[in-house]
Amino acid sequence: MFFCTFVARMTKKINIIGFGLVGSVLAFLLAKKKNVQITIFEADLASSSKVAAGIFNPITGKRMVKTWLADEIFPFLLQLYSEIEADYGIYFLHKTPIFKPFHDLAEQNYWMGKSAEIEYKNWIEIISKSDTTNIDCPNGGLKINHSGWVDINLFLEKSKQIFKDNIKSELFDPKNHIGEINIFCEGAHAAQNPLWKDLAWQLNKGEILDVEIEDYNTNYIVNKSVFILQTNHYQRVGSTYHHHDLEPKITQNGIAELEEKLKTFLKSPYQIKDIKFGIRPATKDRRPFVFEHETQKNNFIINGFGSKAVSLAPYFVSQLVEKLNLD
Ligand SMILES: Cc1cc2nc3c(=O)[nH]c(=O)nc-3n(C[C@H](O)[C@H](O)[C@H](O)COP(=O)(O)OP(=O)(O)OC[C@H]3O[C@@H](n4cnc5c(N)ncnc54)[C@H](O)[C@@H]3O)c2cc1C
Structure with a gap:
């Protein structure tokens, strides 16, 4: 009896809202944590990930300069995607100049x-x-060099199979999840969510x-x-x-x-x-949104990756998971 209560107290329930590229990367990172139980809400709305080319490119923009944080994020993304490939036997990463x-x-x-x-x-x-x-x-x-593309549709399809027991194919209703840890990965839909609509979006x-x-x-x-x-x-x-x-x-x-x-x-x-x-889901200053809501505690957003989700999401999702202190 004592043991059951102890285990129940240790396990953290985390809801992932949205299972596009960002939600999927998050699910893989949370799945590495021992005492976490994840539920994924995916309502099959329009998803930017499903149409993206999936390219990661370290030299970008009109002025063709090394992209923001390139020295950190490029080694990181290659390592994380390769790890997922090796752990689950799925192959979606193409290192292509x-x-x-x-x-x-x-x-x-x-x-x-x-x-x-x-x-x-x-x-x-x-x-x-x-x-x-x-x-x-x-x-x-x-x-x-160090560029390439992720076959996002394949990645999403495989992620869906891997996490099939965690997925609820429905719209997330916040009323039913007060006090739980909710991580919103809703892509452009977040700009209509009352929690996040006032952020500086520039879809x-x-x-x-x-x-x-x-x-x-x-x-x-x-x-x-x-x-x-x-x-x-x-x-x-x-x-x-x-x-x-x-x-x-x-x-x-x-x-x-x-x-x-x-x-x-x-x-x-x-x-x-x-x-x-x-x-x-782009933002006015071209920087992602990765934080907890100011007043509605336990509600987090990870979004706003614009045209660079493939390269930025692994690094920032991982930073968010670290902040959650789940070990
Ligand atoms: C034409 C085009 C080309 C692109 N090319 C590239 C590229 O080459 N490289 C690159 O890095 N990026 C590219 N992008 C950008 C990239 O697609 C996005 O930045 C990225 O896919 C966003 O992923 P996401 O997971 O945040 O959102 P999404 O992919 O939009 O996923 C959000 C998911 O959340 C679900 N959802 C939303 N709200 C709820 C809710 N309340 N309850 C339940 N489910 C919900 C939706 O159904 C959806 O599946 C491109 C975009 C476009 C449009």
Whole structure:
């Protein structure tokens, strides 16, 4: 009797609300803890993770600089995803370099200088010629190392099987869980949750194409003004990034924008096979939300990863789990 009470007191019940990429990474990390019982609420609403390309890229932005916390988060993400792969026998991580064709000789020169800097040395190389005839790149390009992509749909599908006994396929009703530890991983839906709606969100819509390119053959993810990612089926081309239009639908403008950019460097004919869109849970200052609610204690948010969930989520989810002091 005494023993039962003792065990019951030691076990912490944690509710994960939302089972997209972030909720799944959280479930894997919590599953490593001994005295934690997790329940996952997943209502099958629109999920950004299901349309994402899954790319992780350490050199990003208009100015192409090393991304925030790259030195910490890139080794971390590779280690965590590889650990999940090994522990569960599921394979979703693709370490694939990115090839960025240079616009002109000035850009080539700029990167020649940059690639000699200590800060960038391990991360980039100058390539004089692409490995494929599909891409127009007379000035060569930049090869970005430590990049790649996570097959998120496969990851989510496998996570669903692994945690099937923990999942409740329903909307989370906070009234039934007062006093429990609730971790909200609701993606863009959190911007409508009364607990979190006043945070500085800046959601944005992304549209993305699956195309079939004739005789497409490269070992790189190609990235100029849009990327081309070879997936298991077709090539994925994306993405648009607009925060003024959040209407949940595909637009002709979005498709035209992607095609126009693609045609500036793709030499081969292609056919569009599928078009998708999603709403990215982005924030005004481009930093994620990872904290406990100020007044409603035991309610945590982990969200706001914008276009970088694949690279940022492992590190920040792990920080949150550490803060929960579960050992
Ligand atoms: C076109 C496009 C391309 C992208 N490409 C990349 C990329 O290459 N690399 C990258 O890192 N990121 C990319 N992103 C961004 C990435 O998709 C998101 O940052 C990430 O998927 C967010 O994951 P999440 O788990 O926070 O949210 P989501 O994937 O949206 O998951 C939230 C889940 O919570 C559930 N849910 C919500 N509220 C409740 C509730 N109250 N009760 C129960 N369930 C609930 C929903 O059903 C949903 O499944 C892209 C996004 C788009 C739109």
